[in-house]
């Protein structure tokens with residue numbers, strides 16, 4: 109498969125990146141192609157809500173880093189959403205990218221992509237990821253994506269905490285299971 113990882117942390121070597129790299133290592137070990145995009149550094153502006161795209165009828169009027177990301181998502185078999193937990197949701201940078209799916213909404217839905225979620229949080233309470241998981245599942249359902257698994261990194265507040273946890277291994281195994 110051709111797998112695109114939308115890595116939503118501004119930290120390129122942070123906890124989310126650790127999970128992404130382990131996931132990629134596992135997926136590559138079984139023959140998949142994985143490309144990681146650090147979306148926070150791709151100059152993607154938020155959706156302006158202008159509806160000029162007609163939700164997929166016409167291209168977005170904004171010309172920024174999103175064009176290249178859309179091309180890659182549309183050429184992929186699987187999209188992985190990777191994000192640190194920010195106020196119990198995904199980062200604004202990743203959300204901006206998902207909102208900008210708008211101009212290719214039907215085309216993305218028509219791809220019937222596979223999907224996964226990789227995430228890291230400081231907290232370890234059992235309810236830590238409830239809202240994020242609900243949001244991810246709802247996005248996947250709406251875009252007709254098939255969930256292939258989630259790695260929910262409880263207690264992964266720093267790269268050191270994350271490396272010492274069981275979640276890098278879980279991310280590797282998720283990648284290798286594909």
Ligand SMILES: Cc1cc2nc3c(=O)[nH]c(=O)nc-3n(C[C@H](O)[C@H](O)[C@H](O)COP(=O)(O)O)c2cc1C
Pocket residue numbers: 117118119121122123124125191192193194195196197228229230231232236264265266267
């Ligand atoms: C703006 C901001 C909001 C955060 N919100 C939460 C939160 O709601 N719950 C939580 O457990 N951790 C929260 N954290 C902690 C991060 O999720 C955690 O440190 C994570 O490991 C950062 O990942 P990164 O190294 O990939 O950036 C927040 C951190 C920041 C900077």
